[in-house]
Amino acid sequence: MSSEVMAKRWGKPSVFRNDRDPMFGSGLVMVEGNDWVRHRHIVAPAFNPINLKAMASVMSESTNEMICGWSNQIKMGKPQIDVETEIITLAGDIIARTIFGLKDHSARDVFHKLRALQMTLFNTNRYVGVPFGKYFKVKKTLEAKKLGKEIDHLLLSIIQARKNSPNNKDSQSDLLGLLLQQNNHHGKALTMRELLDECKTFFFGGHETTALSITWTLLLLAMHQDWQNQLRDEIQQVLAQHNHVIHLAMLSGLTKMKWVMNEALRLYPPSPNVQRQARDDIQIDGLTVPKGTNLWIDVVGMHHDKELWGEDANEFKPERFMEDVNGGCKHKMGYLPFGFGGRMCVGRNLTFMEYKIVLTLLLSKFSFKLSPSYHHSPSIMLSLRPTHGLPLIVQPL
Numbered sequence: 001m002s003s004e005v006m007a008k009r010w011g012k013p014s015v016f017r018n019d020r021d022p023m024f025g026s027g028l029v030m031v032e033g034n035d036w037v038r039h040r041h042i043v044a045p046a047f048n049p050i051n052l053k054a055m056a057s058v059m060s061e062s063t064n065e066m067i068c069g070w071s072n073q074i075k076m077g078k079p080q081i082d083v084e085t086e087i088i089t090l091a092g093d094i095i096a097r098t099i100f101g102l103k104d105h106s107a108r109d110v111f112h113k114l115r116a117l118q119m120t121l122f123n124t125n126r127y128v129g130v131p132f133g134k135y136f137k138v139k140k141t142l143e144a145k146k147l148g149k150e151i152d153h154l155l156l157s158i159i160q161a162r163k164n165s166p167n168n169k170d171s172q173s174d175l176l177g178l179l180l181q182q183n184n185h186h187g188k189a190l191t192m193r194e195l196l197d198e199c200k201t202f203f204f205g206g207h208e209t210t211a212l213s214i215t216w217t218l219l220l221l222a223m224h225q226d227w228q229n230q231l232r233d234e235i236q237q238v239l240a241q242h243n244h245v246i247h248l249a250m251l252s253g254l255t256k257m258k259w260v261m262n263e264a265l266r267l268y269p270p271s272p273n274v275q276r277q278a279r280d281d282i283q284i285d286g287l288t289v290p291k292g293t294n295l296w297i298d299v300v301g302m303h304h305d306k307e308l309w310g311e312d313a314n315e316f317k318p319e320r321f322m323e324d325v326n327g328g329c330k331h332k333m334g335y336l337p338f339g340f341g342g343r344m345c346v347g348r349n350l351t352f353m354e355y356k357i358v359l360t361l362l363l364s365k366f367s368f369k370l371s372p373s374y375h376h377s378p379s380i381m382l383s384l385r386p387t388h389g390l391p392l393i394v395q396p397l
């Protein structure tokens with residue numbers, strides 16, 4: 001079945017589209033039908049591993065800057081680090097640099113405003129989908145609109161500057177450059193507004209989820225020193241085979257790290273649910289899902305279901321992924337950290353690369369232990385995150 005037909009059968013619930021408009025606008029996550037097909041054709045090639053290759057050095061540079069900061073802090077006798085905050089800031093820097101190619105921290109302003117927008121939109125009990133619900137929380141709704149406009153303004157000036165200097169030699173090696181290039185060759189190019197919304201979607205979708213996958217992994221490794229050591233050994237071996245240079249071929253040799261990543265994404269999926277809306281009456285196993293029905297797929301629940309995973313469903317066992325990319329799950333749709341079908345996450349190659357680079361550098365420098373002040377309380381604020389951060393005791397090797 002063509003992607004065009006598939007896109008028509010299942011869509012994204014409109015109730016979220018309205019609610020999340022200040023954050024994603026008409027970006028790929030939200031668009032529908034033939035518009036989605038057009039956006040996806042333009043956006044997807046930018047995330048091809050060959051195109052992402054050039055971003056490895058940016059990721060290593062930003063991570064090394066963070067490592068320097070941690071080393072200084074440890075030298076001053078403060079080995080406890082709130083790893084969640086640090087990794088989210090790092091991922092924000094990395095995504096700003098991979099989208100816009102910016103070498104400095106000038107996109108941090110966008111980053112801070114996006115975080116504020118997220119707090120405004122998801123930190124309170126709201127009335128999503130309730131008719132006139134936005135009038136019950138007028139102050140929050142207006143605040144979100146204002147922040148959305150400020151972010152648009154900042155992004156617009158960055159994109160305009162890039163459009164006006166297309167010969168910039170770095171412009172082919174960042175996401176915006178690749179997007180503009182692809183857009184120029186497409187019969188139905190994205191408008192300025194749509195380009196802006198794509199950047200906003202990459203910015204938000206691209207930093208928080210990746211950061212959380214690394215954060216939850218560090219928690220799991222701090223609790224499972226055996227796996228921390230196994231990964232460190234693997235990193236040393238693979239780096240030695242590649243003259244201690246981090247590049248795509250080197251990263252693909254990190255097999256155990258891939259199992260650990262899959263297992264962390266199973267236990268703590270940063271996107272804890274996936275939504276769909278039936279565009280037509282759809283038949284599934286003799287059951288009719290009426291047109292307009294919203295489906296809310298509880299990914300966290302599915303990933304912990306003992307009927308699908310066995311009695312050890314709640315245990316950290318990366319070896320489940322040794323021989324099966326689905327981790328031995330009894331149902332082929334039971335493991336969905338990146339969603340499914342044509343709308344599956346477009347940025348997952350970028351995440352794989354960033355995850356492996358950051359962990360390679362961190363595990364080569366430090367060991368991690370859980371701090372006694374850590375309080376385990378995962379909560380959902382659009383993403384699945386540790387409510388009280390992740391304080392770890394970090395020691396140089």
Ligand code: HEM
Nearest residue numbers: 028029202205206209210213271338339340343345347351
């Ligand atoms: C651990 C990291 C990530 C996780 C867990 C994740 C998860 C997801 C999920 C669950 C979806 C919805 C899929 C569906 O509805 O079936 C999605 C879609 C999407 N993600 Fe990601 N994502 C990650 C990283 C990224 C990155 C790095 C980017 C971009 C820089 C990105 C951009 C997008 C976009 C644009 C879509 C919409 C795709 C479409 O509707 O066609 N994501 N992601």
